[in-house]
Amino acid sequence: MIPEIGHLALILALAMALAQGLFPLIGAHRGIPSWVAMAKPAAQAHLLFMLVAYGCLTYAFLVHDFSVAYVAHNSNTQLPTLYLISGVWGAHEGSLLFWALTLALWTGAVTFFSRSVPQVMVARVVGVMGLVSVGFLLFMLLTSNPFDRLFNPPAEGRDLNPLLQDPGLAIHPPMLYMGYVGFSVAFAFAIAAMLGGRLDAAWARWSRPWTSVAWVFLTLGIVLGSWWAYYELGWGGWWFWDPVENASFMPWIVGTALMHSLAVTEKRGAFKAWTVLLAIFAFSLSLLGTFLVRSGVLTSVHAFATDPARGVFILLFLGVVVGGSLLLYSWRAAQIKSSVKFQLVSRETGLLLNNVILVVTACSVLLGTLYPLMIDALGGGKISVGPPYFNSVFIPLTVPLALLVGVGALLRWKSDDAAALAVRLLPHLLISVVAGFGLPLIFAPSFSWGAVLGVFLATWVLFTTLQWLRERAGAGRGLWQALRSTPRGGWGMVFGHLGIAVFVLGVALTSIYSTEKDLRLEPGENYSLGGYDFLFEGVDVTQGPNFTANRGRVVISRDGAHVATLHPEKRVYAVQRMPMTEAGIDAGLFRDLFVALGEPLGEEGAWAVRIYHKPFVRWIWLGGLFMSLGGLLAASDRRYFKLARKARLTADQAAAGATA
Amino acid sequence: MKARHKRFGFIAAGLVGLGLAAWLVLNALDNNLSYFFSPTEVVENKAPADHVFRLGGLVEGGSLQRGQELTIRFVVSDGANRVNVAYTGILPDLFAEGQGVIAQGRMGEDGVFIADEVLAKHDENYMPPEVAEALDKAHNQATEATN
Numbered sequence: 001m002i003p004e005i006g007h008l009a010l011i012l013a014l015a016m017a018l019a020q021g022l023f024p025l026i027g028a029h030r031g032i033p034s035w036v037a038m039a040k041p042a043a044q045a046h047l048l049f050m051l052v053a054y055g056c057l058t059y060a061f062l063v064h065d066f067s068v069a070y071v072a073h074n075s076n077t078q079l080p081t082l083y084l085i086s087g088v089w090g091a092h093e094g095s096l097l098f099w100a101l102t103l104a105l106w107t108g109a110v111t112f113f114s115r116s117v118p119q120v121m122v123a124r125v126v127g128v129m130g131l132v133s134v135g136f137l138l139f140m141l142l143t144s145n146p147f148d149r150l151f152n153p154p155a156e157g158r159d160l161n162p163l164l165q166d167p168g169l170a171i172h173p174p175m176l177y178m179g180y181v182g183f184s185v186a187f188a189f190a191i192a193a194m195l196g197g198r199l200d201a202a203w204a205r206w207s208r209p210w211t212s213v214a215w216v217f218l219t220l221g222i223v224l225g226s227w228w229a230y231y232e233l234g235w236g237g238w239w240f241w242d243p244v245e246n247a248s249f250m251p252w253i254v255g256t257a258l259m260h261s262l263a264v265t266e267k268r269g270a271f272k273a274w275t276v277l278l279a280i281f282a283f284s285l286s287l288l289g290t291f292l293v294r295s296g297v298l299t300s301v302h303a304f305a306t307d308p309a310r311g312v313f314i315l316l317f318l319g320v321v322v323g324g325s326l327l328l329y330s331w332r333a334a335q336i337k338s339s340v341k342f343q344l345v346s347r348e349t350g351l352l353l354n355n356v357i358l359v360v361t362a363c364s365v366l367l368g369t370l371y372p373l374m375i376d377a378l379g380g381g382k383i384s385v386g387p388p389y390f391n392s393v394f395i396p397l398t399v400p401l402a403l404l405v406g407v408g409a410l411l412r413w414k415s416d417d418a419a420a421l422a423v424r425l426l427p428h429l430l431i432s433v434v435a436g437f438g439l440p441l442i443f444a445p446s447f448s449w450g451a452v453l454g455v456f457l458a459t460w461v462l463f464t465t466l467q468w469l470r471e472r473a474g475a476g477r478g479l480w481q482a483l484r485s486t487p488r489g490g491w492g493m494v495f496g497h498l499g500i501a502v503f504v505l506g507v508a509l510t511s512i513y514s515t516e517k518d519l520r521l522e523p524g525e526n527y528s529l530g531g532y533d534f535l536f537e538g539v540d541v542t543q544g545p546n547f548t549a550n551r552g553r554v555v556i557s558r559d560g561a562h563v564a565t566l567h568p569e570k571r572v573y574a575v576q577r578m579p580m581t582e583a584g585i586d587a588g589l590f591r592d593l594f595v596a597l598g599e600p601l602g603e604e605g606a607w608a609v610r611i612y613h614k615p616f617v618r619w620i621w622l623g624g625l626f627m628s629l630g631g632l633l634a635a636s637d638r639r640y641f642k643l644a645r646k647a648r649l650t651a652d653q654a655a656a657g658a659t660a
Numbered sequence: 661m662k663a664r665h666k667r668f669g670f671i672a673a674g675l676v677g678l679g680l681a682a683w684l685v686l687n688a689l690d691n692n693l694s695y696f697f698s699p700t701e702v703v704e705n706k707a708p709a710d711h712v713f714r715l716g717g718l719v720e721g722g723s724l725q726r727g728q729e730l731t732i733r734f735v736v737s738d739g740a741n742r743v744n745v746a747y748t749g750i751l752p753d754l755f756a757e758g759q760g761v762i763a764q765g766r767m768g769e770d771g772v773f774i775a776d777e778v779l780a781k782h783d784e785n786y787m788p789p790e791v792a793e794a795l796d797k798a799h800n801q802a803t804e805a806t807n
Contacts, residue, residue, distance in 0.1 A: 344669070356674070360681045367685060382696030382790045384714060389692035393684050518749040520730055579753045598750035602728045610750050 003068050006056025007147040010097075013049035013104070014137040016042050020107075021130030024123035028195070039123040040111045046133065047108040050101045057097060057146055058088050067153035070094060070146045076159035076575050078546040086170035087160045092310075093146035095173060099290070100136045102174075102181040103129065110185060110210075117206050124192030125185070132184055135317045143310050159575035162547070168228040176221030176248055180286040182214020183255060187283035190276045191325055194332045199272050204265035205640070207279070211262060212492075212635035215255045216628045222248050223624035231583050236516060236594050236612045238620055241390040246369040247289030250362050254282040257358040259631075260351050268413060270340040270348060273333050274355070280329065284322045285362070291318055292369075343415035350408025357401045364393045402457040402504055405497050406464025410471070424471075428463040435459040444513060454508020461501040465494055492634025496627050503623025509616035516613075518598070522606040530613030532593060533557050538605055539597070547571040547580075552607065554584060554595045563593070568609075570597045591615045694764060698794030700801070703741040707767065715743060715773055716762040716791040724757050736761060736773070740798035747775040760791040 020042035027035025057070070061084045066072040074091045075084060083090075089098040107129045114122045140146070163169070189207040193199045225248070230238045239245065258278040265275045291314040342348040368385045375383050407425065436456025444451055472490075473482035486494075515530050523538035537553040549569040556563045566584030573580065586593040591613060598608030696714045697707040707713050715736055723735035731748045734757075745763055755761065755778060763775035779788070 356677065360677070364681065364685050368689070371689065382714075382793075383693050384696065385689065386692045386694060389688045392688040392692070393681075396684055397681065518730055520728070581753055596750070598730075599726060601726065601730070606728075608730055608750050 002056050002059055003065065003147040003149065006053045006060075007145065009049045009053040009056065010137065010141060010145075010147070013046050013053060013100075014134065014141065016046035016049060017130045017133035017137055019130075020046055021127050021134055023127075024130075025127035025195070028120045028123050028127070036120055036123040039126040043104075043107045043111050043126045043130065046130070047104040050104040054088070054097060054101045057094060058085060061085070061087055064157065066155070066157050067149050068146075069148045069150045072150055072154055072157045074158070074160050076157040076546065078574065079157075079160055079165075080545055082167070082170060083160055083165050086164070089173050089177075090160050090164045093140070093144045093148075095177075096136065096140050096144055097146050098174070099177055099181060100133060100140060102177045103133050103136065103184060106178075106181055106185050107133070110188075114206070121192055121196060121198075121203075121206070124195050125188040128188035128191045129184055132188075132321070135320070139310075139313050139317065143313055156575070159546070159573065162571070162573040162576060162578050162580045163232065165573075166228065166232055168224055168232065172221060172224040172228055174221075175217050175224055179214050179216075179218025179221050179255075180248075180251060180289060182210070182217055183251060183279075183283045183286050185210040185214065186255075186258060186279045187325070190279035191328065194276060194328055197332070197335065199276065199332075199336050201266050201269050204262045204275065208259070208262050208266060209635040209637075209640050211255065211259055211279075212631045215252070215259055216631035216635065218248070218252050218255060219624055219628045219631065222252060223621050223628070226624075227621050230617070231585055231594075233581070236583070236596070236610070236614065238510070238617065241368070241387040243369050244289070244293050246365050246390075247285075247292045250365055250369075251282050251285040251289060253358050253362040253365070254278060254285055257355045257362075258282050259634075260354050260358075264348055264351050268340050268342070268348060270342065271352070271355075273329075273336040276329060276333075276336070278355075278359075280322070280325045284318070284325075285366075287314070287318045287321060291315060342413070345411065345416045345418045345421070347408060347411040347413045347416070350404060350411050353404055354401065354408060357397060357404075361394065361397045361401075364397065365390065368393070399453070399457065402461055402500060405500055406461050406467070409468050409493055409497065410464060424467065425464065428460065428467060431463055432456050432460040446513075448512050450512050451508055454504055454512070458501040458505035458508075461497060461504065465497045465501070469494060487637055487639065488633045489637040489639070492630045492632070492637070494630070495633060496630030499623045499626030499628075499630060501623075502619050502626055506616045506619025506621075506623055510614055510620065514612065514614045514617070516611065518608065518610050520601050520606055521609045522604055527611065529611050530591070530615075531558060532563065532613060534593075534595065534611055536607070536609060539600070539607060542569075544571065546575070547573045549582070550597065550600075552584070552595070552597050552609070554609075556586065556593055566593070566595045568595045568597045570599075587618065589618060592617045696762075696790045696794075698798065699736055699738045699741040699743045700794075700798050702743050702767070702773070709767055712764060712766050712776075714762055714764050714790075715745070715775075716760070716788060716794055717743075718791070718795070719755070719757050719759055719761050721757045733772075736763065738794045738798040740802055743773050744771065745773045745775055747778055751778055760788055762788055762791065 020039065023035045023042065024039035027033070027038070057068075059065075060068045060071045061075050062081075064071070064075065064077050066075075070091070070093050074087050074094070079087065087094070089095045107126055110122065110125055110129070114125075117125075186207050189203060189210070193203040225245070226238045229240070230236065258275065261271050261275045261278055264271045291311065368389050371385050372383050375381065407421075410421065410424065433456060436452045436459065439455050440447060440451040468490075469483065469486070470479070472486055473479040477485070517527070517529055519527060521527065521536040523536060525536050527534045527536075533556065535555045535557070537555060539550045539552045542549050542551045549571040552566075552568045552570075554566045554568065556566065564586035566586060568584035569582040571580045571582060572578070581596050583594055583596040585595075594612035594614060596610040598610060600607050694712050694714050695708075696716060699715070699717050701707055702715060707715075717736040717738040720735040720737045720742060723733075725733045730750075731746055732751060733744065733746050735742050736745050737743075745765075746768075747763065747765075762779040763773065764777040764779070765773055765775035768774045
């Protein structure tokens with residue numbers, strides 16, 4: 001009964017999404033106030049039905065209702081409760097339901113938190129999001145209904161994919177989806193602004209906090225995914241340039257460009273058309289990501305077994321969204337004029353360069369990701385593009401970005417004095433060069449130009465960013481006073497850019513100084529790596545809630561002093577008979593020690609063992625967390641709320657005037 | 661500086677940047693592509709002898725040999741033809757006899773494919789599209805030959 005209620009709720013949600021998509025858009029176009037007013041209640045009812053549907057599926061998981069095909073395929077009575085809840089989004093149908101729920105949540109949030117925005121604008125935004133929802137709900141109901149029943153329900157479920165039975169992965173998809181889908185708000189604002197013909201600074205200001213929040217979720221999602229791959233897959237890598245990783249990374253890059261471009265549009269009224277285009281692309285790339293994951297067209301660690309009809313549907317949907325919005329853009333872009341002038345040396349130029357570099361980077365990642373598909377479609381055979389391609393394109397493109405990050409923020413709007421800027425920057429340049437050469441020479445085991453570059457860039461970003469804070473002092477203010485008066489938006493920039501410094505340092509040092517070894521170890525055998533001694537003490541069998549594990553014992557010491565005892569496991573999950581590697585990791589701020597078990601070798605208790613020493617690997621994720629914190633601070637800047645209060649009265653009057 | 665000059669400067673800088681990026685991309689693509697070949701194509705000598713490529717098919721049942729050391733030997737088959745593969749290191753969790761596999765590496769002189777990397781899958785039901793196609797092709801050729 002409950003699954004049928006869920007199914008019905010989905011159908012009702014589709015009806016609500018249709019109403020939410022059609023009435024407000026037509027009403028706003030024709031000037032029918034009562035149709036415009038339908039936007040909020042329709043969106044909230046849509047959200048309610050989605051919550052009901054989602055609750056029904058979660059309930060089916062909790063009570064082990066194996067007559068629901070999706071539950072039977074992805075759950076089991078032995079599954080711990082946490083994974084019963086996260087299992088709802090563990091596979092195709094459920095993750096789509098989660099996608100649609102997230103979209104409804106964002107739409108609901110727009111209806112609750114946009115009181116400062118004119119009613120017609122909100123109606124258009126909600127309408128556009130409603131149309132996107134219609135696409136997804138149709139997709140779900142036509143090709144992938146999570147509530148499909150089985151005629152002969154099995155007594156026991158097939159269990160959740162053991163790879164997904166992990167706390168890190170329980171929260172990775174929700175974060176990622178909140179980010180992906182969050183860009184739909186920026187997209188809807190851009191489309192709504194084009195429909196209304198009001199592409200002004202106000203539009204950019206409304207859109208900014210939403211874009212930042214979506215970006216924060218996406219950043220956290222990517223960081224969690226990278227961290228999970230590192231410890232769960234047992235490969236010790238943190239990024240593989242896998243097509244599906246790229247699929248989440250491309251919207252992130254374009255979203256980053258969008259945040260910066262929105263700043264110019266809001267503050268200076270420039271780059272308007274460009275900003276709209278970025279908003280369209282950020283969301284289109286999110287949809288493309290969904291397509292790549294869900295269609296199974298690419299060979300990827302993330303690919304699920306799928307049927308081609310689904311891929312075709314998403315591709316069509318993608319075509320409608322991208323094609324429709326670009327058509328609207330080409331029609332409206334001619335009327336968008338940014339008549340604002342700026343000099344060569346100015347913050348506008350800095351942000352322009354930021355945007356150009358980011359977009360070129362996103363394009364090169366896109367090319368590498370889709371190249372195999374294009375060549376295959378042209379009959380050129382099956383190929384794959386390896387990680388070296390991405391590394392050799394990505395690094396040269398992003399080094400200039402790191403050089404410019406701190407400098408751009410120091411520049412004044414409109415025009416700045418290049419000579420004075422050089423004087424301000426010179427001390428930082430000297431410090432960074434000295435640090436770049438000095439630190440690796442003193443501390444690193446071997447000299448490497450890559451490490452010099454990495455440390456130089458990290459120091460440079462750090463000092464130029466701190467210079468921005470320092471310059472807020474002066475002009476009669478003390479440093480403390482200046483720090484206190486810095487708005488959250490400013491702090492957001494500082495933390496975001498410091499995150500880049502931390503990230504760059506982590507990537508450079510980990511890539512250059514990591515050492516790894518696959519080897520055969522007998523109990524009692526010792527191996528030295530990166531100055532640490534790894535003593536393998538053998539493997540015993542232990543029992544988990546729904547798995548059996550071979551549990552190894554590795555004692556690590558340095559110069560005779562005990563450092564850590566690690567317990568890497570090789571698990572076999574009872575239901576799917578699927579082996580899983582659980583690495584043993586001793587985490588530290590400056591180095592990780594990582595041990596993973598391979599297979600038993602021979603009769604004497606010897607095992608294949610993989611050992612890593614990874615300096616500074618945590619800094620990669622730490623950098624991501626800094627950036628997220630920056631985004632959060634920027635989104636919560638007080639002026640958005642202040643403006644909201646101030647604008648509420650005038651906006652409502654203006655809206656009343658516009659619809660009358 | 662006149663506006664016209666400035667615009668020209670912007671465009672020139674943009675073109676130089678774009679050219680540089682395009683050069684980087686093409687150069688990198690050229691060096692880092694690896695083509696996919698099925699066991700049948702390898703047996704027919706279609707695969708390059710001196711370049712890295714990807715070999716895909718099913719791990720033949722009963723062909724997996726683990727020794728005392730880390731090197732593992734197995735046979736990749738598409739139903740029609742077989743190729744011996746050697747890999748030194750730790751295999752991904754989902755590697756098993758009878759499962760689809762993609763190995764990246766190059767042909768050794770003795771006709772054994774030396775894999776540097778064996779691809780893992782998240783999902784036991786998943787078959788890489790390349791492998792599925794290679795199996796189909798080999799199957800179709802076999803049925804044509806008997807008709």
